[in-house]
Amino acid sequence: MRLLSWNVAGLRAGPGPAGLGALGGDVICLQETRVTRDLLEEPLAMVDGYNSYFSFCRTRSGYSGVATFCKDSATPLAAEEGLSGLLAQPGKGGAVGCYGDLGAFTPQELKALDSEGRAVITHHRIRHVVILGDINTSHRPIDHCEPGDPEAFREHPGRRWLDGFLWVQDGPPGQGLFIDTFRLLHPSQPYAFTCWRIDTGARLTNHGTRLDYILADRALALAELRDARILPEVPGSDHCPVLAELAATFLPAHHCPPLCTRHMPEFAGTQQKLSRFLVRVERGASMTCQGAGAGRGCSIRRGRRPPRGQRDLLSYFRAAQGQLRTGTAPNALGQSRQEPAQDAPGHRTQEMAHDAARQGGQQEPCNGLVPRELMMGQAVGTQASCTAHWRTVLPGPAPPPCCLAHRQPCALRTVRKPGPNRGRRFYVCALPPGRPSDPRACCDFFRWASKGCS
Structure with missing residues (x-):
């Protein structure tokens, strides 16, 4: 059982379908997808060999959002978004349940939390619990590049919560029900970071923090954990993926639960795309209208000329051969207007040289011709003097x-x-x-x- 978690910092600009497939996880949990349902495209939602489950942010576009991709061999029995059960669809099944004591929160607070798209819960046939994600807290000073004062570091509310949530070896009895899988196998490995600042290039020097975790319940981790790693070599985000491998295997369900994106109308085939109503027609061939409003007289047969005064769109951008010879060109209304005749070879060059000589106070040659070297020298000299002038004004x-x-x-x-x-x-x-x-x-x-x- 290969489990991965990755904060992709934007699914559309991140790894893409090929990148997700290359990770090879049985279950891949993504955070900060930053995509809403109306912007979710089929290549991102339908990755070969996987079925996906999304939770979108309902309050802001391009913010938060999570997704879980499960291999076909790890199809869950049920899937649900949120942590409170308020977003479950009544009567459609697929709810996971087991929300715990929510009495400390009001329904409005729970709805506001789940509306941000922070969690997807999938129920598989392993009877254990695994938590994957960006916890946004470095647990120990060894997990931070600049921990600062040790006492102040430990007093952070997020770290105090993790102290009571996680079990550590030789800790007080009854402490914590979950295990940090990475620290279980690598208790003293330094500089094991999963997040770096992009604006300072800190990933090059591995100057970061460890914010991404895979937490398994104590019985599962102690009995089945085989490997836990950080994958800093995988690019695409300011975070890197984290991996845990368990000896246990999945028992896939026969059908995907209702939350699966395959059941969304835009991906299930019940909603047709606009392109299916349009037919590509070769130039000059017959064209037939299709759809509910099609009827007699809706076809344009081969060779039929458009009504008088009606022009096709290309005629506004294509000049006729006769217009090139006579110097006329159509304006924006399709009418012709007189243009100056095309210059004879060298005529425009002679005119420019004539003006340049007159402005410079030089006598125009009797034949109206100016040596090419003189013209180039004047142009270069003018450009150099202009550049020098602007440098004195704007240094x-x-x-x-x-x-x-x-x-x-x-x-x-x-x-x-x-x-x-x-x-x-x-x-x-x-x-x-x-x-x-x-x-x-x-x-x-x-x-x-x-x-x-x-």
């Missing part, structure tokens, strides 16, 4: 300083945090952040930019 920004350690041009940044320096600009090393011992990482160069710097 442009000053070149950035070079950092002391790498002797490379620095990057210009702006202070975004609230305070007295908000909006000020400064120079720092342009290399990505990283460990001090990493030569690929940035140095500690810092310099305020002058007020005149753009």
Whole structure:
């Protein structure tokens, strides 16, 4: 049983069907699909060998959204979106249930949460529970590149929740029902990160955090877990996939549950596309109207001329041969207007040279011809003088300083945090952040930019 989780940061711009298929997971859980139902296209919803289950954000377009792709050999018995059961469709079956105690939340709060498209629950024949996703919290200091103060790190609400949710070896009895599969097999592996900042290029130096987890219930993990890995070599997002392999196998259901995208009208074949009502017709061939409104007189036979005064669209962009000879061309209304006759060879060049000589105060040659070298020299000289003039008026920004350690041009940044320096600009090393011992990482160069710097 091969399980994967991946925050794709946009399904349409992310891995695509080929990328999902290359992962080879039996169940692939995706986060931040950022696609709504009206924008979901068939190649993304119908991946060969998989059936998919989506939960869309109902409040904002291009925000959140999750999806679960299950191989045909891992078809679930039931599938449901949300965590509260409020989005289940009554009478259609497929609900998973087992929502726990929801008394601490109002129905409005639960509906608002599930409307963001945060969860899909699939029920398979393994009788155990596995949680996959972007938890958005690094559990231990070893899971963060800059943990800071250890006491303040532990007091974060998300980490305190994980402390009580996860079981650790040699921990207090009765603590946690789930196991972090990666840390079970790699308890002390450092720099095992799954998310990096793109704007600073931190993935190059592996300066990130571990936010993506596969959590299995204790009995399943201790008995069946065979492998747990992070796949930083897979591109396409600011996150990378995480993998867990279990010795258990799936027992597929005979039919996909109602939430499966195969049952959506736009993908089930009951809703036809507009292209099916249009027929490609060769030029000059007969054309027949199809549809409910078709009747007699709806066909245009071969060779039939359009009514007088009616022109086809191409006639507005195609000049007749006679118009090229006489100098007439149709205007936007299809009417002809007189154009100057086509210049004889060299005539336009002579006219330009004549004007240039007159403006420069030079005497025009008697035969009206100007040497080609003279014309090119005037053009180059005019362009060079114009460029020099604009450089004196707009000198442009000053070149950035070079950092002391790498002797490379620095990057210009702006202070975004609230305070007295908000909006000020400064120079720092342009290399990505990283460990001090990493030569690929940035140095500690810092310099305020002058007020005149753009």
